[in-house]
Amino acid sequence: MAQHNELGKEGEKMAVAYLQKKGYAILERNYRFQKAEVDIIAQLKDILAIVEVKTRSTADFGNPQDFVKPKQIQRLVSAVHEYVTDNKLDVEVRFDIIAIIKENKTVKLEHLENAFYHF
Numbered sequence: 001m002a003q004h005n006e007l008g009k010e011g012e013k014m015a016v017a018y019l020q021k022k023g024y025a026i027l028e029r030n031y032r033f034q035k036a037e038v039d040i041i042a043q044l045k046d047i048l049a050i051v052e053v054k055t056r057s058t059a060d061f062g063n064p065q066d067f068v069k070p071k072q073i074q075r076l077v078s079a080v081h082e083y084v085t086d087n088k089l090d091v092e093v094r095f096d097i098i099a100i101i102k103e104n105k106t107v108k109l110e111h112l113e114n115a116f117y118h119f
Contacts, residue, residue, distance in 0.1 A: 007102065011055025012039055015098040018109060024049065033082045036075035040098075041083065048091040050080050052115075055100040065099045065112055073116050 016026055019042050027048075028041040040051035054067050073095075080093060097115040101108045 007055050007057060008053070011098075011100045011102070012053050014055075014100060014107065014109060015040060015051060015053045018098065018111065019049075019051070028083075031079065031083060033079035034075070036072075036079035038076060038079050038083070041080075043091070046091050048080075048084070048089060048093045049096050049113075050076060050093060051096045051098055052076065053098045053100065055102060058101065058103055063099060065097045065110075065115065068097060068116060 012029065016029065019040065020026065022044070024042040024044045026040060026042050028038065031038040031041055038050055039053045040049075042049045042051060052068055052072075054065055056067075076095065080095075083089075084091070084093060094114055095116050097112045099110045099112065
């Protein structure tokens with residue numbers, strides 16, 4: 001597996017552990033719908049958190065959250081609409097980003113709630 005894929009998987013594991021520690025229930029990981037993949041679908045009380053995880057080994061080229069592009073956001077919104085409809089959920093949906101920079105043994109994790117869309 002390519003090194004960036006391994007870093008991404010490691011970042012998702014860190015994000016899941018972080019969310020669980022904060023009291024979130026992890027409902028889905030890597031949920032797919034059409035061309036979209038939702039990294040984490042988690043729930044905290046009546047909030048469904050749709051979490052995009054961005055992990056980088058350096059911030060030299062920008063913050064991890066800067067790499068969430070408008071087309072990806074569109075796909076995520078469509079996927080989440082399908083998920084909520086299929087599961088007949090009556091919850092508030094929030095889109096979050098967990099940005100992780102892992103340089104050597106140093107890890108910086110930032111949880112950005114309501115990062116790019118809210119409905």
